[in-house]
Amino acid sequence: MDRxxxxxxxxxxxxxxxxxxxxxxxxEGKIYSLRYGxxxxxxxxxxxxxxxGVYSPRRGNIVIGKVENVTANGWLIDIGYADSAFLxxxxxxxxxxxxxxxxxLDIDDxxxxxxxxxxxxxxxxxxxxxxxxxIEDGIIFEVNPNKVPRIIGKEGSMxxxxxxxxxxxxxxGQNGFVLIKGETISSELYAKRxxxxxxxxxxxxxxxxxxxxxxKENKE
Amino acid sequence: MDKVRTTPNTTADRIRxxxxxxxxxxxxxxxxxxxxxxxxxxxxxxxxxxxxxxxxTEVIVGVKMGVSEPYADSPTKGNLMVTAELLxxxxxxxxxxxxxxxxxxxxxxTDRGLRESGFVDFDxxxxxxxxxxxxVFVDVYSINDDGNLMDAATIGAIAAMKIAKIPKYDKEEGKxxxxxxxxxxxxxxxxxxxxxSVHKIGNALIVDPTRxxxxxxxxxxxxxxxxxxxxxxxxxxxxxxxxxxxxxxxEIATKVxxxxxxxxxKALK
Numbered sequence: 001m002d003r004x005x006x007x008x009x010x011x012x013x014x015x016x017x018x019x020x021x022x023x024x025x026x027x028e029g030k031i032y033s034l035r036y037g038x039x040x041x042x043x044x045x046x047x048x049x050x051x052x053g054v055y056s057p058r059r060g061n062i063v064i065g066k067v068e069n070v071t072a073n074g075w076l077i078d079i080g081y082a083d084s085a086f087l088x089x090x091x092x093x094x095x096x097x098x099x100x101x102x103x104x105l106d107i108d109d110x111x112x113x114x115x116x117x118x119x120x121x122x123x124x125x126x127x128x129x130x131x132x133x134x135i136e137d138g139i140i141f142e143v144n145p146n147k148v149p150r151i152i153g154k155e156g157s158m159x160x161x162x163x164x165x166x167x168x169x170x171x172x173g174q175n176g177f178v179l180i181k182g183e184t185i186s187s188e189l190y191a192k193r194x195x196x197x198x199x200x201x202x203x204x205x206x207x208x209x210x211x212x213x214x215x216k217e218n219k220e
Numbered sequence: 221m222d223k224v225r226t227t228p229n230t231t232a233d234r235i236r237x238x239x240x241x242x243x244x245x246x247x248x249x250x251x252x253x254x255x256x257x258x259x260x261x262x263x264x265x266x267x268x269x270x271x272x273x274x275x276x277t278e279v280i281v282g283v284k285m286g287v288s289e290p291y292a293d294s295p296t297k298g299n300l301m302v303t304a305e306l307l308x309x310x311x312x313x314x315x316x317x318x319x320x321x322x323x324x325x326x327x328x329x330t331d332r333g334l335r336e337s338g339f340v341d342f343d344x345x346x347x348x349x350x351x352x353x354x355x356v357f358v359d360v361y362s363i364n365d366d367g368n369l370m371d372a373a374t375i376g377a378i379a380a381m382k383i384a385k386i387p388k389y390d391k392e393e394g395k396x397x398x399x400x401x402x403x404x405x406x407x408x409x410x411x412x413x414x415x416x417s418v419h420k421i422g423n424a425l426i427v428d429p430t431r432x433x434x435x436x437x438x439x440x441x442x443x444x445x446x447x448x449x450x451x452x453x454x455x456x457x458x459x460x461x462x463x464x465x466x467x468x469x470x471e472i473a474t475k476v477x478x479x480x481x482x483x484x485x486k487a488l489k
Contacts, residue, residue: 140231141432
């Protein structure tokens with residue numbers, strides 16, 4: 001089966017041999033889509049890759065968030081989800097003076113963090129990994145979170161292509177925030193345009209080639 | 221707690237740094253507008269309606285006509301009412317409920333531009349002097365806010381008024397026949413008051429800011445002008461402007477206003 005665009009409630013395929021995967025539901029032998037997106041089949045498993053909608057957090061996701069509040073034992077971080085996420089003092093791998101927590105992270109600071117647990121109480125973040133922490137500088141903008149996998153590409157191929165062509169450091173949070181840091185203004189703007197090009201054309205098959213071509217056509 | 225997302229500090233720093241070298245965050249020049257798209261006739265019940273898109277910013281403007289009594293101080297003049305509503309669907313910052321500062325300002329600045337420029341010949345909107353005149357209602361609805369709703373609203377109001385048609389009026393019954401539009405448009409003059417907002421960030425003066433740029437804007441001047449005559453002026457935010465900056469604002473606004481005016485005419489053809 002080829003990839004096709006489906007809407008919620010649409011029958012993707014009829015047949016008992018198929019199994020419902022992500023964002024699908026099986027009813028009376030038929031597989032229905034639960035989201036608007038691209039339907040895909042692999043070994044009789046049907047899944048839908050969403051094209052729109054809000055970010056849904058998963059454990060292990062790297063996200064870019066904004067400090068909303070400083071509390072006695074941690075920070076409340078807005079990660080673009082209905083609930084705020086909590087970054088505990090215990091999850092910061094450095095010494096923190098409890099009387100001056102805003103020296104580490106202050107309200108409105110941007111932070112790169114990892115989701116280490118999602119439970120009934122909320123989402124817990126951690127900074128215990130390489131490269132995580134406060135974002136000191138760089139340009140941050142938002143894209144649709146559902147397009148993040150395409151911006152990263154298979155095993156990071158797309159992001160590597162953008163980095164190689166622009167010389168900028170590109171970090172993509174799973175919640176749709178993109179951080180770009182480069183040497184010059186023009187290279188940063190170039191990288192931003194490239195990322196937006198990928199996000200706009202995320203439905204194209206053979207996207208890596210298309211982006212390669214885009215880079216050749218829009219050389220700086 | 222209120223969840224209002226503002227521009228990250230790091231991005232704000234970058235925007236200021238870029239502007240020092242005369243570059244914009246999205247690659248435009250300081251005096252460039254985003255792509256302007258005008259769609260005609262989006263509402264079938266309004267006498268004239270348009271959808272205006274400025275990049276990702278989107279507004280719908282409708283013109284509705286009604287017959288009412290004139291005001292006592294202008295018995296032979298029609299009325300104009302502009303209302304703006306910032307719908308919660310257009311931005312996480314807007315809530316439903318009574319209009320707040322932003323919405324009131326948006327409506328009033330648009331109103332002032334249309335009224336004071338002489339764009340509408342109000343004398344021609346009179347049906348029976350002292351008794352019946354046309355009232356023109358201009359309603360602005362925000363659909364998506366990515367900065368510069370002010371200019372989008374003005375552009376929309378002008379475009380919607382240009383394509384609006386007056387409905388038939390039954391003089392004997394005193395009833396408006398909304399289903400039967402005449403071929404007659406609103407009595408407009410060629411003083412088209414395209415208002416342009418100029419924002420100051422650092423030492424740079426820019427037009428058509430995106431959400432991010434609007435967030436860090438230090439001061440905004442909205443100037444409505446046509447043919448070099450200033451008809452409305454509004455300054456917002458607390459930062460002051462230098463004398464020569466104001467002169468530059470006038471130059472930029474007049475220049476850009478002419479360009480936009482041409483674009484509106486082209487889109488309505």
